[in-house]
Amino acid sequence: MLSDSKRLRRISLCVVVALLALGLPVVASAATAAPTRTMTTPTPPHPPFSPPPSQPAPKGLEKVTQTSLVQHIQHVTWTVSTAGGLQPAKLQAQGRRICERWLKQTGKGQGGQVCLGGPEPGKSAARLFYSSSWNGPLKPITATVTRLGPDQVKAAFPPNQAGISYAKPVRSQVISAEVPIAKCEASQPAQNCQQTTAFTTTAMHVPVPVGCKATGAPFVTNGPTNKREVALTFDDGPWGAPPSMDFVNELAKLHVPGTFFEIGDQLNTYDRSGAIERAMLADGDMIGDHTWTHPDMTKLSAAQQTSQLESTANAIKQKTGGFTPCLFRAPYGAVDRSLENTARSLNFTTIQWNVDTRDWSTPGTPSIVNTAVNDSRNGSIIIQHFGGGPRYQTLAALPQEVAQLHKKGYQFVTVNQMLGDPTIYR
């Protein structure tokens, strides 16, 4: 038997492995483990079952005593309690089912449902199953199912795994039933083989990145070499040739994230409203600090270095409506130990690179593509530019770079994802 803590560890490990296997950003799960700020207000539990708890549940049905559905940043947590023991594996084995089901978030009618179920053969962790309709086939989804006590189970899952949008509230209820429900209904009155709670509403919000946490080494030139990942980084913007939004849109079209190192002094000229930066964060790109005026930082005093870093970080925070960067790229790659220490004292990791496309010298799109593709290894940080001169060649290189690196088996991540430094959401 595994102890609960070992089992929990195994479950969370499984979730991370599953996320990796699905190519999903592991930062999604890391974010929940890391210190986070949450603005979620707990919703009150669902009202008790009808008929009220004083009446015994029909024989064979689990009598649900309390349940709640709450968004916790990137996950939805469903908690359910029953009278007299709740074991997902036993439920499944005995042909009974406890599910949370919801109405369509847009329009009318039935939406999907998630149901508790037993572990896969040879494993110990209970699972969560999803169906896109109230009587469709159930398939296991990525979720962490935890027994909080003999009568209570908690299931946390990314809502997009269950077809739930962050953007709209969820109207849901719990159903406790014998299965298959259709057969049950044919043989006896429905209320004898299924019970439901009243519908309640769970408020949802789109998680917003508010920062990231610098951990590990204060200075890096690449990420772990045991993962087939690369990070595209872009320096010296925002800029107008081409407009930086073109880079953001191109990466979105290619379904890969980028890490943009921005010069504070250029924000008011090229992204006055902050719309470009908010678009970066909304579609999974990362923003880093490239100082206020792009000086050789090693020639400045610690106080001047701090001012360069903080004024830029503050401007980014103001433009994005609350995002604080944790990645710093030194202009010209000029770094010494004292600059690294200053940056780390301000919660930055100093990010160098190990693949240089030399795109700033406008060597032609084919040259940029070839360097990025041929020089990349596991954990490579690729430097390119989205400002400081005409960057049309760089923009034009992106589709081919991404296609060829994908073909070689690389996944694209932001620099902080690569380093295992979680993005913090609210």
Ligand SMILES: [Zn+2]
């Ligand atoms: Zn630069």
